[in-house]
Amino acid sequence: MLRHLYIKNFTLIDQLDIDFHTGFSVITGETGAGKSIILGAIGLLLGNRADSKQIKRGEKKCTIEAHFDLSHYNFESFFISHDIDFDPEDTIIRRELTAAGKSRAFINDTPVSLQDMRTLGEQLIDIHSQHQNLLLQKDDFQLNVVDIIAQDGKVRNDYKISYQLYKTAEQRLEDLKSQLARSQENEEFMRFQFGELDGANLVEGKQEMLEQESETLSHSEEIKSAFYETGRLLSSDDVGIIYQLGQSIDYLSNVSNVYPKAQEIVQRISSAHIELKDIAADISNEVENIDFDPSRLDDINQQLDQLNTLEQKFHVSTEKELIEIRDSLASQLKSIDNSDEELESLEQDVKEKQIACEQQAKKLTALRQKAAKAIEKEMAERLVPLGIPNVRFEVSLSAKPLSADGADKVQFLFSANTSTALEPVAQVASGGEIARVMLSLKAMISGAVQLPTIIFDEIDTGVSGKIAQKMALIMQEMGNHNRQVISITHLPQIAALGSSHYKVEKKETSEGTNSNMRELTGEERVTEIAQMLSGADVSDAALQNARELLNLSVKK
Structure with missing residues (x-):
């Protein structure tokens, strides 16, 4: 999990030096305070593209560094294969940018390529932003969800090998046909x-x-x-x-x-x-x-x-x-x-490898069909408490020609009402419903994938009240078992359920605008949640409501 984050001279941040904790944490702050800036800095540690304009004005260099505790995860093979020292209790990832446009990446003080940083970073942190809801429109995302739940890695790898052999044989046949066509002309x-x-x-x-x-x-x-x-x-x-x-x-x-x-x-x-x-x-x-x-x-x-x-x-x-x-x-x-004999031999080879590939595809399909039923059941169980009592969620698997990822086309079908026909979820679900679907999918996936840290950037868009509270409870659940969930939110119902609470603030100084983040104490949390409930003018009633929300989170 993410234990510590250090940011220096990044856009509006002079210096940020802060610890994080296991379990479920929340980050709050006014719009424009700098929450997206912090996410952007973390994104650089995941291998995102850097721009010298991200360096704070007047500075020559910016640094982003994160410390991770990987003692509960199996990452040693990555470090061995890349010849990097491995300290599971304190793995350090650092990215440096210079005003001259140079970018350098380090893992445990060892210089690495951006691709290597991206490979490790993607296994450490998953940032779910609002634009990720668009993934529900993509077949490969939906198929990937099914594969994760199916835990079909070995069968999928066997299929990929078989598919590659089939396509190689097919290419040899096509090359021979092309060569013979050219040769026969001349x-x-x-x-x-x-x-x-x-x-x-x-x-x-x-x-x-x-x-x-x-x-x-x-x-x-x-x-x-x-x-x-x-x-x-x-x-x-x-x-x-x-x-x-x-x-x-x-x-x-x-x-x-x-x-x-x-x-x-x-x-x-x-x-x-x-x-x-x-x-x-x-x-x-x-x-x-x-x-x-x-x-x-x-x-x-x-x-x-x-x-x-x-x-x-x-x-x-x-x-x-x-x-x-x-x-x-x-x-x-x-x-x-000898073309007739050679063609016949290659055609036979293609046919045999196609049959072998189809057999592997059937094994993969069987696992996916089983996983699809499990997904349908779990998604219904998760979405009903989130305020969609009549939800129907179906994983549609249909056949498609053999391709690199198998012979299955996957579509998530959704209906929030008994009278509405099942349709692709991205086409019929509202913004709030999509947010709840994505949170449920992430919660389900997190149980199958040992991802150390998940960051939700305003996953609560389009929901409020009790539904927001129930979404927070799901994120609490996800934060158990050596996982870390961080939610950036504007909703007090979610903020109150975090075991740790951070606030992002923007201040005007004589040297310009500065954005920072700090962990709130108990009374500071009460004030912050009260402000989220009532606005800038914090009333006694708002403070009392804030305490009640926090007490509720403790009881839960």
Whole structure:
């Protein structure tokens, strides 16, 4: 629950530093005193959009910080998954805004994204404002209420997985149909292109090899002449290098007996002599092998011309890319050739997954139907004491095509009179009736969802007297069992039933308008409720009525 709220330099608030309590609390104050400002500040802790204009004029920064006691709730997994220190008895959420437009969010002094703050904040506080009554017009809200009461989380998750598999299979089938339609339109041209590429006998590296061979054949005479002259210099009689090395070996061998160092040089020259004789033999063979073949050169150039033409035609620069295009065309043509089998296989897969999804949807529908009956019963029990004795409340479940949230369309139908037909609640209920319906729904939901704090912003619009008192009793009930309910109200019947009472006031100072909130003492509560009963001029009768209302709340 919310234990402490600190606000500094936010719109009309200089500084607000206040504690909150468990159970049912009320906030009162004149219209325009700043109650909406406080709600706006709390909304920033829930991840709402920030605006630098919300900073108090003349200040550079504003801060909103809330302390929560989460010791009775299961929030540890959130903190573990986000690598945030967890102190269940004092969890701190802070939002900072600067005049430069920067916004920073923190959970337990750890910087977090706004999305992470929103994810946690939505699990900590539910703010019910008057505009939330419009949710009764929305199918997803009504379905969500049914799901909460049905406690169908596991079945709903199983359905979502099954639905996703079904839609993925369906998308694969549609993609194949689209691909085949496009391919069949271009089939003749694709076969022509594939024939060109396939006929070129493409092999990776072949183009480079042909280019090298073409270069060799184009310079064959020059190459042969170079090898011939090299061979002549090595092997010619009397003047060749090999002959002269042999002579050198003979000269030095003749003196090796009288000059031993000559023998070492002889050995070294002999090694070079043997190596050069091998080289000369290789050169001689190359001279015999190198020959100019005009027909081979023409054939190579034709192949290279074909490859260059294909690369220009297909707008690529390498043979590897041509191979990729060829293989892609082959795959597409294979798909066309095997399209009937592939289509049949995918259609069967879609059918099987649709059946599996429909079976999961039926399980979900069964739980929702059971929950719908429970909702109808509980809503009637809650609305009759709230001044709608002839109420009829029905949860209509009708079939709809498989969708992300199941196969059920939910509508809340309502009638306040026996003679009036059941109609969608948002269309036929008055403002006061809608307020009572929403309060009853929230009370019912709060029993199924462990939400630490619920704030009602003038949920009592359109009601008064005993009905308001009974609404307050419902909020009291909601505040039990480690929950916290805070009601912003203009009605003394509701204000008197709060276990804690806060007042929002606006004062004019020399530095401008300032809004603040404080917790009222016992006598201050009497005066405040008396003012709510009689206006600015508090009479003795009003004070007596206020005490009676407060005494009544104590007895209850």
